[in-house]
Amino acid sequence: MAAIPNTARVEMIEARLPPNQSRGLVGWLRANLFSGPLNSLVSIVTIVVLVRLIWPFLEWSLFDADWIGTTREDCSGEGACWVFISARFESIVYGFYPEMARWRVDIVFAMMALLIAWLAIPRLPAKRWVGLFTLVGFPVVAYFLLVGGSFGLLYVPTREWGGLMLTLTVATVGIVGSLPLGVLLALGRRSKMPLVKGVSVIFIEFWRGVPLITVLFMASVMLPLFVPSEVEFDKLLRALIGIMFFWSAYMAEVVRGGLQAIDKGQNEAGQALGLGYWRRMRLIILPQALKLVIPGIVNTFIALFKDTSLVLIIGLFDLLAIIRAGLTDTNWLGFAMEGYVFAALVFWIFCFGMSRYSQYIERRLHTGH
């Protein structure tokens, strides 16, 4: 029998850097776009198609467009005429809100931007108090400022609201309302108490099974049939509640997905330490579950934000509706392209912002390996 040689390493190998694979722009292009004849062909065709598709749009919307002016006569007709937007800008932002009271909307906008920025930038202190104010104080302040009728402010009924301010109101209330409600419903659906579970399941399945348009129609047409005529519900308020319930059902299912992904050992560890149900949920389970489903939550926020434009079918003039109304202005016939492109751009900016911020938050909250 041959002896198995006995080998042993005497000197250890030192750690070395990996071979350098970044070879500058040319290297990257060669490796990724032009690595072979077929790859090169595909790259060239794609680039040509992209340029041919995008260039005319850029020409129309930027290079040949008219930017300055106040009336239709300032439009050259070669490209887009953004004068249409700038001339109607006030109504696009404020709807029919009385001009003399628009400063109140500005204050609410500014406060909201400030609060969101404060919460979004990690370095700023006192997150807890600012967050509490955003959720509790700010809605009250915003309500009194926007509705008015007290503290000597002019009363502005919600039928005079419109434009971007209405879109943002609906979206903000929808987002801020549907997340906590959705979390409660998700917890309810996983509850061991049959009644709580039953109510949650029925609520979720009802609202998920009905199209949002139907919900809005019901809110505006059917609800008044069921409540006594003395009680007058504001149309916007009804739409807000409908939207909140509708999206909370979706949110509940997203959150439930996250709850199910958490190992039951987490809950047991919390129990063993003597933490009660709500503390376990708040301190242990939900922070992990919500973090897992950030993409799903933000997806729902984005869908909600875009679907706020559906309120136009019950006669509320959101951003899109007010732009559409502008198209029928006899002084400004034929600017539908500009109107819709602008509306799309505004929606896109908000939604893209949410998307990017959520990705940042995901990276920031990453603790595992």
Place this chain on the structure above:
Amino acid sequence: MSEASAPRSDGEAMIEIQHLNKWYGDFHVLRDIDLTVKRGERIVICGPSGSGKSTLIRCINHLEAHQQGEIVVGGVHMTQDIKRIEQIRRQVGMVFQHFNLFPHLTVFENCCLAQVWVQKKPRREAEKTAMEYLERVQIADQAKKYPGQLSGGQQQRVAIARALCMRPEVMLFDEPTSALDPEMIKEVLDVMVELANEGMTMLCVTHEMGFAKTVADRVIFMDQGQIIEQAPPETFFNNPRSERTQLFLSQILGH
């Protein structure tokens, strides 16, 4: 566990279990379990998988509900009442097979959380206690890290510190070394031995027979949901009376 010379097994009963029965559906997991654990007593529970040993210790802090029988922990009778259950849980610390540290919190925060929210300790005091126990398990230098950045052995030591921070009267260990790589088992056992030497009342479900021989006052062998044999370690390992015990011992020690 403050004094090293705490009273040994002759103290009063810490845990009393009488006629405990539990079913999963139709499956009878625990059958007529009677067990009394005295203050300061260290018990190792072993047995083949599925014998109900984990279920038994999980009944003690009501992670599992039982259908029949009496459990009394530190004078508190277990009922379905959540107040009583939480009263018992405050006296009982638990260490799990898979550590179950909270991955979204740092090691330090893992140790402070329940002190602040359950015991309502001021933040300062909780932090002091956390640091004290993290030092005891020799992991204080990792306090600012997240559990996901630690090795299995380190995580389990943190889990022990987290339970000790609540200053429990009893510690339950549910297979604390089973999920560990072999070279990390010792660092966890060392902590457990130290704890045992300080007089902590302990119930350990484990297959570490070396640990049982060194520290246990009593070894309990379970099979098919019942206690088959219990004896001091010398008797248990040298003269097991039941055939099942002999078979089990020959399987885990016999190579």
